[in-house]
Amino acid sequence: MRGVFLDALTMKLEELDTTALKSCLEQWEFFQTTAPEQVAERIAGADVVITNKVVLERALIESADNLKLICVCATGTNNIDLEAAAERNIPVRNVQGYAGASVPQHALALILALATRLHQYDRDVKEGRWSASPVFCMLDYPVMELAGKNLGIIGYGDLGRRTAELGRALGMHVLVAESFSGEKKPGRIPMNQLLAEADVISLHCPLSPQTDKLVNREFLAAMKPGALLVNTARGGLVDEPALADALRSGHLGGAGLDVLSVEPPPADHPLLDADIPNLIITPHSAWISRESRQRLLNGVVANIKDVMATH
Template sequence: MSHKIVFLDRDSLIANVRRPVFAHEWTEYAASTAEEAVERLREATIAISNKVPLGAEALAKLPQLEMIAVAATGTNNVDLAAAREHGIVVSNIRNYAHAALPEHTFALILALRRNLLAYRADIEAGKWQRSPRFCLFDHPIRDLHGSRLGLLGYGTLGKGVAHLGKAFGMEVVVHTRTPTDDPDVRNVSFDELLETSDVLSLHAPLTEQTRNIIGAEELKRMKASAILINTARGGLVDEKALAEALTGNVIAGAGFDVLTQEPPPEDNVLLNLRLPNFLLTPHSAWASAQAMQLLADQLIDNIEAFAAGTPQNIVD
C-alpha cells in the first residue's frame, strides 16, 4: 500500500525532514488554516500537523485518514476522542527538547535573578556613565546557589531543569501528581511549593485540572522575592493576575515563553507589559537547531513505525 502523506504546516519546523522509506506520496504546505486542512487532507492517509486544529467535525469528513503525526509534544490541536472514534492513530514527539528547554528556562532565571534587563536599561539611560562610583547596584542581585528551585511537574523537562539547578547549587523540590523517588529532590505539597520556592518553574501539562493553577491567590502566597517561570503551557497561569502581581510587586519577576493564545492578540495583557522584571519569549524555548532536528527525525520514525504495523508514541 502506498500512503499519501500531507504535512499541513511545514514552516513550523526548521530542520531536514527526511522522507519515509516506504512507498508514499508526499505533499507539504507552508501553513494551513483549520478550514484549509479538510480539503488538503481529502485523500491523505497520514496527516502531519504541528499546530493546525483537527477537530471532530474535520475528522468526520476524512474517512480515509489513518494516522495523525503531531509534530510536537502537545496534542491540544487534535480531538483525541474523535480520532479514537474514527480509528485514527495519533502519535506525538517526546523528549526531543531535553537540553533546549531547560537551558532556555535557566536563561530566563539568570536574567531575572541578576536583574539584567534593569541594568541594561540603566546603561542605556546613562546612569552608569554618571555614577560617582565604579559600579551600579540599584537593583537587587540574587545568587542561585543556596536558593530553592520549586518544580511543578517532573517529567523529562522538569528533570532537565532540576539537573541544571543542582549544578548551580540550588535545593530542588518538586510537586507532581505521582511523587518521585529521585533521592536528589524532595517531594513537597503544592502549598509548600508556592510558599517556599525562590524560583517556581512550571513543567506540567495543560488539563482542566491545571488550567489557571497559578492565579491571584497563588501569586499572593509566593515569596515577594520569588520569580515565576513558565516554559510549559500558557493556560497554566492567569495572565491578568500575573500582570497585576508584577505591577504591584507581589512577586519579584516572571519569565514566560508561552501565552494562553498563540500567536497572541495585540491586546494580550502580558504582551504589552513593559517591565524590567518580566521577560517574554515567543514560544521558542524548544527551538534550538539540535532540538528541531531531533523532532524531525522522531516524526518520521513515528510514521515509519505506524506503516510497519508497530506504531509508537501513541497518544490515547
Template sequence: MKIVFLDRATIPSQIQLKKPNFEHSWVEYDFTEPEQVQERVIDADIVITNKVILNARNLSQATRLRLIAISATGVNNVDTDYCEANGIGVANVQGYATRSVPEHVIAMLFSLKRNLVGYHQDIEKGEWQKDKQFCFFTHPIQDVSGSTLGIIGSGGLGQATALLAKAIGMNVLFSERKGVSICREGYLPFEELLQQSDAITLHCPLNEETHHLIGKSELLLMKRSAVLINAGRGNLVHEQALVDALQTGEIAGAGVDVFSEEPADKSNPLLAHSHLPNLILTPHVAWGSDSAIQALSDILIENLNSFMRNEKLNRVV
C-alpha cells in the first residue's frame, strides 16, 4: 500500500505521527501545488490531504486510489461525489479540537469585549502620557459574564463552545438554519439570534447554503455593541462587508481565524485593514493546540488502520 501525504507541513514537527500498523510505503510532501497533485497521486493507494484540493480532474488517472484521508474535519476540498461514483473512500477527523477551538473563541471574545488591542495600540501611540492620569478610557469596556453568546452551528465545536461560555457566566443561544421558518426545540430563528446576541460565533460547515451566511444585511441586524467571531470557514462571512461594518460602527468588533483564500495577502480586505483596533486576525490556528494536533494525528492514522480492517471509521464516503 502506497500512502502519499500531500501537505505534511500542516502537522508541526513536534507532533508525533505514528506509523500505520500495516505494511506500506510512505511518501510525504510538505506542500503540494495544484499543478503537482495529479502526478503525486497517480500511483497512490491512500492519499492524505489537509487543504490540498482533490477533484475529478486531478484524480482521474489515480486508478489505484482506494482512500482519501482528510487530516481535518472539513471536506469541502474533496469532490466527494466523484469519490463515491468511483469507489474511493473518504474519511475525515472529528472531535479533536473541542478544547482548542472554544478556548481560541473565548480568548478572542475577551480581547474584543475589553478592547485589549485598542488599548495596546493607544499606549504605543503615547495616549497614556498625553492623558496624564493613572488610566485612560479611549474605548468602551464590556463585561463578558452576563452577556449573550449566539452560536451558529450546533455540532461538537458549537456545543463545546457553549459549555465553556456558560462556565464563564454567559447566556447561550443556538441558531436555527438560515431561512428555516419552523425552529427545532431549543433553537432561535436565525435573524432573531443576530438581533439578540452580544457576540456571535460561527461553527457551521461551508456549503452552498452557508456561503456568505453573514453579509451586509446580517451585520445590520446585529447590535452595534456586538462582536462577530469566525473560527469556522472564511467564506461563511463576506469579508468586505465585515470591514465596512467595523469601519462604520455597525458592529463593535470581529475576531477572524479563517479567510476566503489561505494564506491571505494584502489583497484580502481583512489583512488590508489589520490595523483596525476592533479587528483581531489569526492565521487559521484556532484548532492548533499541541494536544489537539496530537489527537488529530492519532485519529488520522487510526482511520487508515480501520480502512485496512474493512471498517468505516469516520467515513464521509
C-alpha cells in the first residue's frame, strides 16, 4: 500500500509524532507543497491520498486507478469532488473535533486584545510614545471591560459552546443566535436582537450558501455601536470591504479575524490597508497549536486504519 501526502507543509510534520502514520502503510511520499499541475503525477498509483487544501477535482480522481481512500487533513471537504469519489466508491474521510481547545482560545485572545487595545498600546510603547508621555500611563485608546458585557455567539456547535464558556468565565452574558436551520431551540434569540444587544460577536458557523457574506453592510449597521466582531470560522462569512468601511467610520469598535476570503491574501486586499483602526488579522493560525495538529494527524491515522481494515 502506498500513501501520498500532498501538502505536508501545512502540518509542519517535523514537530509531530509521525510514527503511527508512517507505520500504517508500507510506503509513503511526503510533498511539502503540490501545485495543481503536479497533482495527477503524484497521486498516480497511490492507494491513499492525504490533502489539506490541495484540490482533487473529478478528472484527477478518475485518473487515479489505485485510489482507495482520500483523507482530508481538516474538517472541511469542499476541496474534494465528493460526487466523483462516491461514483468510484472511494471514501472521503475528514477529521472533526481536533481544534476544540485551540480555536476558542484564539477567539478569546482576539477578544481580549481588541477590548484592551493590546496591540495598539504595545505598538505605541515600542515607537517611543510612552517614553515621551508627560504622565505615568497612556490613555489614548478606550478599553472595554468585558465583565457584564454581552457576548453574541453565531454558530453554536462545539467551538461556539466552548467560546461561550470562556466568555462566561470573564463574567460576560452569553447570547446565542437562532439556528440557521430554522429549528427553534431553547435559549436562542433572533439574529436582529443579538446584533442590537451584543457588545462582542464571535462567528463559529460553517460557510454555506445561507451564510455566505452573512456579515454584510446591513448586518454591520445593525450591530451595537462600538461592538467588536471576531471571526475564527471562514473568511467568506464576511463582506470584507463592508467591514473595512464599518471600522473606518467608527461604527464598529474593532474586529479580529483569523480567516480571510482568499488565503493567503493578495497584497491589495481591502483589509490590509494600514489606515483601518483596531483591526487584528492573524494568518489562519487558530488551529495550529502542536497539540491540535497532533490530534488532527492522529485522526487521519485512525481513518486510514479504519478503511484499510476492510481492504
